[in-house]
Amino acid sequence: MTNVPRLILLCGLPGSGKSTLAKRLERDLPAIRLSPDEWIHDLGVDLFDEPFRAKLEHKFKTLAHDLLRQGQDVVLDFGFWGREERDELRAQARALGASVELRYLAVPFDELVRRLDVRNREGFVVITEQLLTTYTQVFEAPDDAELSGYD
Known part of the structure; x- marks a missing residue:
């Protein structure tokens, strides 16, 4: 039996618990966790610098593909606010032979x-x-239809 690499996309708004879950998955699976907010902060860049964030997320996606090819599980802690981006990453990862999970953290606005x-x-x-x-x-x-398209 071969081990199929897994890509886990964490989806949700700020404060929904994505980074907390990402750290737990990193430890428990284990997996490689890629979190743009953490890197941007650690590098001393403004967290609202969208051009820098876009470049970093692109690099992380490329790295995630390389890691999946090597059989490594990867957690992307990006938020994934748009369906188009989620669909694209799912298709790319599946083309590499990986399973893909979408973990949507739905939290009421007042709690956020x-x-x-x-x-x-x-x-x-x-x-x-x-x-x-x-x-x-x-x-x-x-929505439920989209969520049903993931592993």
């Missing part, structure tokens, strides 16, 4: 605000309720 208030006090990055409201307007939550 509460969690972000706590996190904002820690100084990592400040995401206001107003900004979160804007995010909810562009976030494409996966």
